Amino acid sequence: MKTEVRGNGGSISLQNPSLFNAPRDSITGALKGCLGSLDGACIEKLLLHCASALENNDVTLAQQVMWVLNNVASAVGDTNQRLASWFLRALISRASRFCPTAMNFYGGSMFQRRLMTVTELAGYVDLIPWHRYGFCVSNSAIFKAVEGCRKVHILDFSITHCMQWPTLIDALAKKPDGPPSLRITVLSFRPPVPPLLNVSKEEVGHRLANFAKFRDVPFEFHVKDDHCLSNESLAVQFESLLTQLTRSKLDLREDEALVVNCQNWLRYLSDETKVNTAHGFSLRDAFLDIIKGLNPRITIVVDEDSDLSAPSLSSRITACFNYLWIPFDALETFLPKDSSQRLEYESDIGHKIENIIGFEGFQRIERLESGAKLSQRMQNAGFLSLPFCEDTINEVKSLLDEHASGWGMKREEHMLVLTWKGHNSVFATAWAHDRVG
Template identity: 30%
Template sequence: MMSLSPSIGGIGSPYPWLSRELKSEERGLYLIHLLLTCANHVASGSLENANTTLEQISQLASPDGDTMQRIAAYFTEALADRILKTWPGLHRALNSTRIIMLSEEIMVQKYFFELFPFLKVAYILTNQAIVESMEGEKMVHIIDLNAAEPAQWIALLQVLSARPEGPPHLRITGIHQQKEVLDQMAHKLSEEAEKLDIPFQFNPVVSKLENLDFDKLRVKTGEALAISSILQLHSLLALDDESSSSRRKTPLLSRNSNGLHLQKVMLMNQSSSLGDLLEKDMVNGYTPSPDSTSSSSPASSNASLNVESFLNALWSLSPKVMARRFLQSYGCEGYKMREENGCVAICWQDRSLFSTTAWRARK
């Protein structure tokens, strides 16, 4: 284990790297160790130690430096933001005038989609699961909890257009905070559907997920329903006990008792929570068993009822084969897939970064 004691950099020095110039690899090792230490301090609530470690990291990190320096700079900002949330008033005040331009947000999402395979793999798995579960259905309704990227549904339209029995009437409800994003989505999907001669409707819902009004989803009895959640589950799981106890149970995750023909719920989320930042593999975190949920929440709680309303639907062979072939053709050997407890985990080397699961409602 690397020592960070003051004696390394001379008597009384808390920063051993100030006494000499570090090579890139050595500096990177220091940064990794410091980030792990800081994340543990933040997770345990040791804010004074976290503050000291952040000060040490700031001596080495740089948004204009090498790869590890840039990564550390962004992680430092995220860790500091997490600490500030301990004082909600201070956090809101400091962020009240921080405005992210819509064009910047769209550009970042576009780069993430184009440069990394994670979303593409999730789209392949999700679309194939939808196609299989909707076989023979004439009215299909998909609710997208993060309608930011039209590529997934354009690909689905193309697959549905080739169904032997003909395409269904497809309705997609897209949820996003920005109306402009939904407008772009509606235009691109409607254009593709018209080109493929598929009966199609797009229902835009401008809302934060936690403030979602169920009535705006326009769910109808008799239509086959699927819900897609890509990198959105954390926004519900991250709510603290006080706020979650005052919220009404999210209808999308409640027991399927309203005559809805809910076929599938597809989830993709990061495999680690911020509390386990940089260190712990949490592939099992989104496939809880009844034993694991009962130990952390009463049987009558909303969280327990929500989980018990669904059964894990194991991925069939076809979507897994398609996703694995895509990764193999991606041109980078570091990306891998593995299955564990009903999840398909998307990994870099042996570390799980994202996990995808499919769920079906209990009858």
């Protein structure tokens, strides 16, 4: 029998007569009790049973648990059903790689992402405050940090195609003493993760330049060619990138205030010391050491507040399931079940789930660490935490007023954290170090 599991990301075909024909009475009592249940705790239990079976090469049990999951998962159901459907896809994807004799996977990656227009990307980041929160906190902190500076240079390490900068340009244009000149440098290399855009970085820069001209802000935009080869692993490409982050190659100028902006980016740098540098640093620590040496006025790090880097598959499933329900639940509050916007946004989360669950080694590029771990890493690297001012707090409150009432904000040590129904979702941090004047 051939069974297809369908969703917005495509279909997965599995050919194994026993997989979805597993008799109900052959499944252990613990699993039988979950059949037809939509309870999140029960779904998590099933996922962990499946993970344990795969880690122990118990193909029969893995197939039986997937059969049960298939009965409760739905790409157009409620929050738990939709989340379960993406975890099921990820587990099938993993099984197809690590248990090829048990099941066959057809069609390459499950998640064939389309390229968005700039207008579509704007709607994407406006959907929930997942990205806009980081933009808001960062821009406010940058605005304060460069007060009194006549020239500003931003090194932008992010995955959102410069969507945050029009707001900053607009704020700089309104300064009573006139705007400073603004120079933004981005990398030609970007991790191959959603959202994806249908225009080049050069075109993005051209559009920003037109907007800055309209707002009378002196502006330059540069794309740094890092000479990375697309057929190399992500770790190798990042290692090549680090060699390009020098004062001369970045054209840093003494009369400019340097800002380093990291939005949902640091997680893609490998944290395995064996991968890379001559000094025994991980790529992540090596990057921070290089950035500190550039002597920025402020370094911003924003990312999702969860630890998804554990070597154990079961640990990653627990952390991932108990964290990524947040965007699924938030979308449930205001979009219909068959909304194309909702399905597309969820499929991008599914892309992340597949990588976290379905891959190992250098192919697993989603290695997120929590805000607390990141803060300790920054301190170990010699950075000093910068507090966020009341103006920043007020701007974030105004932003959250535009969204569902479940969104909130709280201060934690070194961090300002976006919350959903009291659960941490995105952290924002700002850093300087003792060589900043």
